[in-house]
Amino acid sequence: MEPLKIISLKKTILEDNDQDAEKLRGETLGQHLSYVNVMSSPGAGKTTTILALLHALQREFRCGVMEADIDSDVDARAIRQAGYPSVQLHTGGMCHLDAQMSRQGLAALGTKDLDLVFLENVGNLVCPAEFDTGADLNLVILSVPEGDDKPLKYPLIFSKADAVLVNKMDALPAFDFSLERCRENIRLRAPGLPVFPVSAKTGAGIPEAAAFIAAHVRGRN
Amino acid sequence: MEPLKIISLKKTILEDNDQDAEKLRGETLGQHLSYVNVMSSPGAGKTTTILALLHALQREFRCGVMEADIDSDVDARAIRQAGYPSVQLHTGGMCHLDAQMSRQGLAALGTKDLDLVFLENVGNLVCPAEFDTGADLNLVILSVPEGDDKPLKYPLIFSKADAVLVNKMDALPAFDFSLERCRENIRLRAPGLPVFPVSAKTGAGIPEAAAFIAAHVRGRN
Numbered sequence: 001m002e003p004l005k006i007i008s009l010k011k012t013i014l015e016d017n018d019q020d021a022e023k024l025r026g027e028t029l030g031q032h033l034s035y036v037n038v039m040s041s042p043g044a045g046k047t048t049t050i051l052a053l054l055h056a057l058q059r060e061f062r063c064g065v066m067e068a069d070i071d072s073d074v075d076a077r078a079i080r081q082a083g084y085p086s087v088q089l090h091t092g093g094m095c096h097l098d099a100q101m102s103r104q105g106l107a108a109l110g111t112k113d114l115d116l117v118f119l120e121n122v123g124n125l126v127c128p129a130e131f132d133t134g135a136d137l138n139l140v141i142l143s144v145p146e147g148d149d150k151p152l153k154y155p156l157i158f159s160k161a162d163a164v165l166v167n168k169m170d171a172l173p174a175f176d177f178s179l180e181r182c183r184e185n186i187r188l189r190a191p192g193l194p195v196f197p198v199s200a201k202t203g204a205g206i207p208e209a210a211a212f213i214a215a216h217v218r219g220r221n
Numbered sequence: 222m223e224p225l226k227i228i229s230l231k232k233t234i235l236e237d238n239d240q241d242a243e244k245l246r247g248e249t250l251g252q253h254l255s256y257v258n259v260m261s262s263p264g265a266g267k268t269t270t271i272l273a274l275l276h277a278l279q280r281e282f283r284c285g286v287m288e289a290d291i292d293s294d295v296d297a298r299a300i301r302q303a304g305y306p307s308v309q310l311h312t313g314g315m316c317h318l319d320a321q322m323s324r325q326g327l328a329a330l331g332t333k334d335l336d337l338v339f340l341e342n343v344g345n346l347v348c349p350a351e352f353d354t355g356a357d358l359n360l361v362i363l364s365v366p367e368g369d370d371k372p373l374k375y376p377l378i379f380s381k382a383d384a385v386l387v388n389k390m391d392a393l394p395a396f397d398f399s400l401e402r403c404r405e406n407i408r409l410r411a412p413g414l415p416v417f418p419v420s421a422k423t424g425a426g427i428p429e430a431a432a433f434i435a436a437h438v439r440g441r442n
Contacts, residue, residue: 004297007329009322010313076225092231102231205359 005104017131021099024134028106030178034107034116034217037135039157044121044143045167047075048200050118054084056210061115061217066105067099067123074119085109098129099134116217125150129157137162137216142166145173148182149190163196163217165209170199223261238352242320245355249327255337255438256327258356260378263344263369265364265386268296269421271339275305277431280338282438287326289318289343296341306330312408317348321378337438346371358383358437365389366395369403372410379410383437384417391420 028035033036040046048065054063065084067076076088087109091097097105100117111117114221119135140161142150145168151158158164164186166179183195192213249256253350261267268288275284276309284308288297297309300405302305308330332338333338340356342349361382366389372379385407387400404416415433419426 004294004301004307004309005329006294006297006309006311007326008313009318009325010311012325013322025347064260073225073227080225086225088225088227090227090229092229092232094231097230104230104233105228108226185300221377 003146013061014130015098017098021132023101024099024103025136028111028134028136029220031111032221033114034118034135034137034220035102035109035135036121036137036139036213037117037119037121037128037133038139038141039121039128039161040123040141040143041125041146042081044146045200046120046123046141047078049141049165049167049198050120051079051082052198052200052206053210053213054079054082054202055116056206057134057214057217058084058132059114060214062113063116063118064109065115066102066109066117066119068101068105068120070094070122085114091122095110095122096131097121097133098131102133102135115221116213125157129154129160136220137213139163139165139213141167141169142182144171144177147175148177148179151182151185154220155189158186158193160191161193163194163209163212165205166195166197169204170202170214187209228376230379237350238319238321241409242323242353242355245320245324246357246378249355250441251407252332253442254332254335255358255441256323256340256354256356257337257360258340258342258349258354258359259360259362259385259433260342260346260349260382261362261364262346262367263343265362265367266404266421267341267342267344267362268299270362270386270388270419271341272300272303273419273421273424274431274434275339275426277427278285278337278435278438279305281435284337284339285330285332285333285335286320286341287323288341289322291315291343306335312343316343316345318342321358323354336442337434344385346375346378350375350381351429357441358434360386361405362386362388365392368396369398369400369406372403372406376410377417378406379414382411382414382428383429384415384433386426387397387416387418388421390418391423
């Protein structure tokens with residue numbers, strides 16, 4: 001008897017998505033648009049951090065936001081109340097966004113008059129790491145209360161990141177979190193990855209993180 | 222301010238899949254092939270029931286099987302040991318199969334010399350109901366130990382079924398399960414849906430269920 005054929009469907013899906021993501025990156029480059037994917041656990045402060053970054057970046061760039069959630073629209077309302085163009089993407093139970101979903105979102109947002117679009121990805125450290133959204137910059141937000149060992153537990157997402165923002169630094173005294181240990185754990189997974197300690201609440205560190213993003217966006221404009 | 226735009230990504234994905242599933246049904250019809258999707262909870266006895274049905278149907282039809290699992294290949298080995306062509310489809314964590322995945326599986330199995338292919342879908346009563354696989358016959362297996370109230374709790378999958386097999390009827394004395402209550406609950410969700418009480422273990426009721434499938438397959442041949 002010949003050996004049992006085992007077909008990995010997910011591998012094919014991921015390969016198709018990788019191609020589509022590469023295509024989307026080419027399209028946004030042609031439009032002088034930067035598409036920035038922000039990933040984190042639930043509750044790491046994605047919305048507040050994106051808002052703080054928008055305030056710092058809006059002097060130089062025309063910015064918009066896509067909020068991906070399984071079903072709520074709380075975060076998109078917060079962004080809109082602050083005056084930025086935004087759309088709410090409902091994934092209907094799915095734990096990630098892929099390139100095709102990104103393309104739909106960008107079309108709904110309308111990117112003709114924008115230089116920079118943030119995607120607030122679904123709050124999850126596993127699935128969003130597997131599916132390339134077609135973003136040209138991938139940020140991971142890790143917050144102090146989550147612990148400095150997260151890079152060891154979720155290696156894939158840190159290996160896909162272009163920078164890590166360590167958020168809620170203002171809460172450092174209340175937690176057993178060492179920034180040095182955190183940097184070391186990130187280094188083990190992704191040597192040379194830039195790490196920005198920030199507090200979206202107090203604004204500390206936001207100018208440095210925003211400057212990093214601005215330098216990247218200028219390269220696409 | 223204009224109202225917040227909310228985009229349902231899953232709806233679009235489901236609509237794309239529905240179209241692709243319809244296309245696949247056309248393709249298999251052209252090949253005189255019947256593609257039968259078997260759905261149930263984990264542990265309802267899908268593999269054993271499919272094996273019992275294969276033994277009854279193989280006198281008239283050339284049969285093959287696709288076993289979808291998140292990552293194991295235990296079920297595909299059982300089917301092959303019984304002498305039927307089979308492939309193992311790994312979904313890599315995904316809880317359902319869609320039409321595109323079905324098409325890949327059928328290509329890997331090779332359907333040129335087959336009249337009938339069973340798909341053992343991922344053991345789950347929610348996701349498989351949402352994604353049309355492109356099958357021309359959808360069966361739900363409900364087993365006695367799961368309880369006669371399942372049709373009330375998982376209405377969608379029963380509304381998508383063309384027939385329900387109530388399996389493990391041999392275990393009836395050990396459980397508080399009423400076949401009449403079960404039939405009534407199914408009727409509330411899907412009036413007129415055929416219900417076949419079976420025991421894959423003893424073989425009881427299998428000829429009646431196999432005859433129902435055979436009548437359908439003849440219509441595609």
